[in-house]
Amino acid sequence: MAKGGKLKKFVRERRFRIKIKTWMLFLVLVPLLFLDATLLRQDHIRMTELRDNVINVDAEIEGAETDDELEAVNARLAEALTELKEFVFSNIVINIVEENGTYNVMFGTGPFYLEQSYVKAASRALSEAESQLTDDSNPNGNIYEKASAVCRPQAIQNGWSWNSSQYINCMMGEIQKYPSANEIQDTVIANLPSTELYRRNYASPVFAPTLTGFMLLLTAIIIVIIVMRIIGFLVLRIAVLFL
Secondary structure, eight states: OOHHHHHHHHHHHHOOOOOOOHHHHHHHHHHHHHHHHHHHHHHHHHHHHHHHHHHHHHHGGGGOOSHHHHHHHHHHHHHHHHHHHHHHHTSOOEEEEEETTEEEEEEBOOOEEOHHHHHHHHHHHHHHHHHHHTOTTSTTOOHHHHHHHHHHHHHHHHTOOTTSHHHHHHHHHHHTTOGGGHHHHHHHHHHSOOGGGGEEOOBOOSOOSSHHHHHHHHHHHHHHHHHHHHHHHHHHHHHHHTO
């Protein structure tokens, strides 16, 4: 055999092999799990901050009295929503959402509502109907005034503002008590915006090319290797029992 062939055979027979034991994988897995939990928590906290910012900006709509003020708040609200949406779409955000007393784990923000945006739109629809409801020629008289007489004391007692959802619901409930107002009521209800238009629920990807994503991927690979080794070990033990 040539000298070069003997050298290759020697290298093949003496080559260095790194053997990773299963217990070594467990040692790596434990700190990885803590790192994953920390990164996921940071992403969740950032999402919560951005979502709270959206809700806070939306709350400022209640205090917007002029069209210019309302336009400025709406512009800031659009920017806040865009920032939240871009973050959620590009990061892994795990969230625990409570629905009807049950808690579900989901990827994303979970559903939330732009309450003051809806209240503003609903109050406009109610104001448009006010001129019809205050018509004294109505058989029931000034319906709007009668509804206000019931709801205004409740608003004062409970601290409701004139454009709050509680006050609007009270007014709508009182107006509905008058049969002759059915036609007007149908018009008001038709003009009220759907609450679904003000509902937001941004879903995040299961995997994203971020530090969190790569750490989770590495953790998943290690777990799969450990599980496969455990299954292989059990299969061998069972096979030995029947040999």
